[in-house]
Amino acid sequence: MKKLSFLVAAGLLFGCTTTQTVQVPQEKEPKIKEIGEATSMKLLKTLRGELLNAMQQGGPDQATEVCSKKAMTLTKQIENETGYSIKRTTFKYRNPANKPDKYEEEALNYFEEAIKSGKMPAYYVQAIKENNKIVYRYYKPQKVEGLCLTCHGDPSLMDPNLVKKIKTLYPTDMAVGYKEGDFRGVVRVSIPEDKLK
Structure with a gap:
């Protein structure tokens, strides 16, 4: 499913710097998708592998340590390997570093609206x-x-010690109350235009 972002009002950042969204050229979208998909999957496979390993070795407690101490480091590692900026973001974030900016909010809203109408787009650009x-x-x-429900499900069904640990690590946590299959958020990959050539 394709979704092109169209021109919206320009915003002013840092004085005279202008930032705005513009139309995505149709001929560039396949390459954007190729890079974005490969990069996001590389990150997701790396994080999933670390989490599964932690769960097998030390259960949810150790998995929480991976999320709080290693997830950002692993993301940076994949950024260095691929050369693209990557971020995981959602409206219900756990780590404040994952809070969406206004463009990421647009993408999240796009997916949420599509899901309400019974669709799950494969990506957004x-x-x-x-x-x-x-x-x-690329989102x-x-x-x-x-x-995921071990740490992101209904807190009343989670291990009380784990809930306490999460609240200690993330006092403003919003990333709970999910059910299996719920929309969680997006992986965003930023691709400078000159890297498409």
Whole structure:
């Protein structure tokens, strides 16, 4: 499912710097999708592998340690390996570093509206122009899997010690109350226009 982002009102950032979304050229979308999908899957497979390993070795307690101490480091590692900026974001974030910016909010809203109408788009693409340079953003949606409910499900059904630990690590946590199959958020991959050539 394709979704192109169209021109919206420009915003002013840092004084005279203008940032705005512009239309994604149709001929560039396949390459954006190829890069975005490969990069987001590389991150997701890495994080999933670490979480599964932690669950097998030390259960949910150790998995929480991976999320709080290693997830950002692993994301940075994949960024360094691929050369693309990556972020996991959602409206119900646990780590404040994952809070969406206004363009990410647009993408999240797009998926939420599509889901309400009974669809789950495979991706969403934006083109953001800042100081005459264009960066394409590829968004891959994420659904909640059964394993995720250990730490992101109904708190009343979770281990009380785990709930306490999560609240200690993330005092403003909003990432609970999910059911399997719920829309969780997106992985965002930023691709500078000059890297498409």
